[in-house]
Amino acid sequence: MVTPTVIFRADASAAIGTGHIMRCLTLADVLAARGVACVFASEAGSAVMVPSLAYPVVPPSAMPAAHLVVVDHYGLDEADEAMLGASAGALMAVDDLPTRVHRCALLLDQTHGRRAEEYAELVPPDCLILAGSDYALLRPQFGAARATALARRDCGLKRILVSLGGSDPDDVTGAVLDAIAASGLDVAVEVVMGAAAPHLEQVRRRAATLPQARVQVGVSDMAALMVEADLAIGAGGGTAWERCCLGLPTLMLTIADNQRDVVRLVTGAGAAQAATLPSLARQLRELTPAALTSMSAAAARLCDGGGADRVADAIMSFLSSKGVSP
Numbered sequence: 001m002v003t004p005t006v007i008f009r010a011d012a013s014a015a016i017g018t019g020h021i022m023r024c025l026t027l028a029d030v031l032a033a034r035g036v037a038c039v040f041a042s043e044a045g046s047a048v049m050v051p052s053l054a055y056p057v058v059p060p061s062a063m064p065a066a067h068l069v070v071v072d073h074y075g076l077d078e079a080d081e082a083m084l085g086a087s088a089g090a091l092m093a094v095d096d097l098p099t100r101v102h103r104c105a106l107l108l109d110q111t112h113g114r115r116a117e118e119y120a121e122l123v124p125p126d127c128l129i130l131a132g133s134d135y136a137l138l139r140p141q142f143g144a145a146r147a148t149a150l151a152r153r154d155c156g157l158k159r160i161l162v163s164l165g166g167s168d169p170d171d172v173t174g175a176v177l178d179a180i181a182a183s184g185l186d187v188a189v190e191v192v193m194g195a196a197a198p199h200l201e202q203v204r205r206r207a208a209t210l211p212q213a214r215v216q217v218g219v220s221d222m223a224a225l226m227v228e229a230d231l232a233i234g235a236g237g238g239t240a241w242e243r244c245c246l247g248l249p250t251l252m253l254t255i256a257d258n259q260r261d262v263v264r265l266v267t268g269a270g271a272a273q274a275a276t277l278p279s280l281a282r283q284l285r286e287l288t289p290a291a292l293t294s295m296s297a298a299a300a301r302l303c304d305g306g307g308a309d310r311v312a313d314a315i316m317s318f319l320s321s322k323g324v325s326p
Contacts, residue, residue: 004324005037006315007066009084010073012042012049014198018166019237020072021050023094023110023137027070028055030140030312035326039064049166049196051218067324068092068315071104074258078103089322092315097261098122106318108311110136110241112302113265130314136241136307141223143305149227149246153296156289159188161229161248163222164255165237166194172255172277174199176233177206177213179280189213190225231292233275236262244271244303249295251275251283270298 008024021042028038032055039056040046041063047053058064069084072094076084081103085091092106098118107123108130116129123129160180164172173191180189191207193200195217207213219225222242226232232243232250236259243250250272254263267274272295275283319325 001326002067002324003035003037003326004031004068004316004319005039005064005066006031006068006070007039007041007063007088009041009060009063009069009071009076010046011075012046012166014049014167014169014196016074016167017237018050018194019239020094021046021053022166023238024070024072025050025053025055026137026139026308027311030308031315034312034316036316039066041069049194051195052220063087067319067322070094077101089324090318093123096258102127106130106314108135108137110238110307111262111265112241112244112269128314128318130311133241133244133303134307135311136245136303136305137238137311138242138245138303138305138307139223140305140308141221142226142242142245145223145227146245146247146300146305149223149248150296150300152227153230153247153249154289154293155230157185157187157230157287157292159190159229159231161190161192161225161232161234163192163232163234163239164253165235165239167197168193168255169198170255171199171202172235172253173203174206175277176253176280177203177210179277180233180284181210182281183284185284187212190229191215192219192222192225193217231287233280235259236266240266240272241303241307244299245305247296247300249292249299251280253277253280266299266302269302271295271302272299 010020012018012021067089090105093102093104112133114131252272
């Protein structure tokens with residue numbers, strides 16, 4: 001028996017957000033429960049952005065030996081992957097758009113509607129491609145809360161959850177709070193931000209001017225907040241699949257270019273409505289109970305919360321085929 005070692009090459013910062021490390025952390029937790037030793041190779045400051053990162057963290061220049069390197073990083077290209085893969089037993093790439101060439105043995109793209117064929121010319125012929133939201137990397141708490149969440153999705157619009165990522169460098173959250181105030185709706189507002197978000201104090205001051213707004217930092221149980229919410233205002237990052245799993249209707253903003261495809265696919269499936277900051281107040285006023293119910297049902301069909309286990313199954317099977325198993 002050999003203890004498999006998996007290194008996650010991902011970073012977090014105010015500029016790039018926390019999403020890459022958060023989804024790797026979800027996969028690391030599932031693998032660790034199966035006897036895998038997990039290590040993060042991340043630039044300085046990443047652990048500060050993600051306080052829940054409880055695994056060993058090493059500089060990318062000092063990566064230890066491993067049986068598999070998982071790369072979730074837009075700044076690393078095919079040449080980087082080739083080098084990292086050569087230094088370990090194999091490499092798994094995580095991506096969100098079929099636009100880059102990868103040198104990998106496994107590839108994950110958890111976007112709804114993504115097809116393996118879209119990567120056929122971008123990866124080696126023997127690469128195992130895990131494509132689609134069946135492989136969305138969600139923490140177990142979301143699957144566990146799914147039945148409860150779906151059972152209460154006809155409660156009207158009483159509580160809005162605002163979550164625009166862990167860093168929100170452009171203070172989109174503040175603009176969203178302005179839009180909620182302009183809508184005139186009598187609703188409670190829960191705002192979730194990361195502790196290192198650069199505009200956190202500004203958002204706190206803005207929320208204090210609203211009668212029913214609360215800002216929460218470093219939330220450990222996001223699923224519980226999503227269960228209680230009737231609508232989310234969010235973006236096209238990994239949280240999109242958490243909302244879908246719990247059938248949470250969403251007004252969806254595009255706050256980064258790499259989110260455009262996710263927003264298009266999720267809204268195209270009827271699981272959310274595309275929104276812009278100038279139109280947000282009007283869209284809030286025009287939401288109907290029927291629209292909320294329709295979005296909720298469509299969202300729940302996109303993701304069931306079991307993706308992390310499916311990805312872990314594929315990794316464990318791959319490692320076993322190489323003679324590595326706990």
